[in-house]
Amino acid sequence: MNPDVNSDEILHSIHKEAVDWRAWAGRVLVMVFAALAGLTVVAFTWMTELAFGVFEQMQQNYWWSPLLWTPLCTAAIVWVMRRYAMGSAGSGIPQVMAALDGSVAPADRSLFVSVKLTITKMVLSTWGLLAGLSLGREGPSVQIAAGVMHHARRWLPDKSQVSEHGLMMAGGAAGIAAAFNTPLGGVMFAIEELSRKPEQRSSGLLLAAIVLSGLMAVSIYGNATYFGVIEVQNLSPALLVPGLVVAVLSGLAGGLFARVLLVSIRGDSGDRFSRWRKRSPVAFGAACGLVIAVIGLVSHGDTFGTGYAHSRAMLEGNDDTSPIYVLLKFMATWITAWAGVPGGIFAPALSIGGALGNDVAQFMNYANAPTLIALGMVGFLAAVTQAPLTSFIIVMEMVAGHQLVLSLMATAVVASGVSRLLCVPLYSALAQLQLQRLPKADSA
Structure with missing residues (x-):
């Protein structure tokens, strides 16, 4: 083999790549839209925090107001969603x-991901937190960012190597990266939940886009996590039994939550409530809103919203957690999703799991409660989503130091395995329900 020929070929390839302006224009455009997706999620975060702050102020001034406000808003959200944007219902993942x-078919993808759905998802999810519903913004962030990235396809050169699938995958992962201030979590979410083609997993450009979207959030909010930093004391073998208890309980509770949620949303059980939901979705939404308001008042406001503030206070030791908080937040989040409003379950799942870990710490007199709180968070989230690696990375970035890495990973794997005994993967099953919305001719 002639080394001179090889050198010439290499130089020719480099020159060809360097002067291909279409390829570089496509790369720049993808990165611009990735930054825009991250900034859109940041704006969505600001909107939701402002909206829930307004709700909290209203509840403090008029403790009874959720009994009227929450049902009214829930019914209105369901009506607007069903009238104008059915594709915005639920999580978004x-x-x-x-x-x-x-x-x-490419023409049908707008049923699930589009700029219109991005806007309606932002507005209706924000409205949900203004109503005090128990929902998260991370799932919606996935659909919001995917809609922004999907729109980039219209502006890419015709011969661009970036596929429409790749843009949507990167956008969805960018939503997680920006929502949790964790670019690594977004990359893992893309691999674990969204990837469908091997080349998508190894695309440096798309991975860079995911990281850039996450950095948009980090540049504005810093490295702080919404649940605060979990300080872990020196670990000892005494963690083994309480940790195993948390892993199993969170797996059972998360699997049960996913199963109940899936059965409720499917609505094919034939019970009275499912028939009412199909017949009168707006009235059913109002009833769900009333139940959520009652639960919120019983919990002294703890179950309203995402659960961020409650979990942060619990980690700091400044919150006297009710022994029935896990049950109440479980019910409030399930009923919120059952109502059919746009909203996610990531943040409530972390809140429920953290409270479960705290309950185990108190019951077993385990002194280092923040450790079990962290294990409960990762366990319940992994059980609900059956995405243990993504759950592990999201919670890992909340923990100061690396002492708990193996424990978090083991808990996520155990809890996810236990959950699979109770329920099929939640998001995959819900995606199949979404596919039923395709026009009959295309879905045949």
């Missing part, structure tokens, strides 16, 4: 997974 399905 199933919609992105449905859009990535190979059976979906």
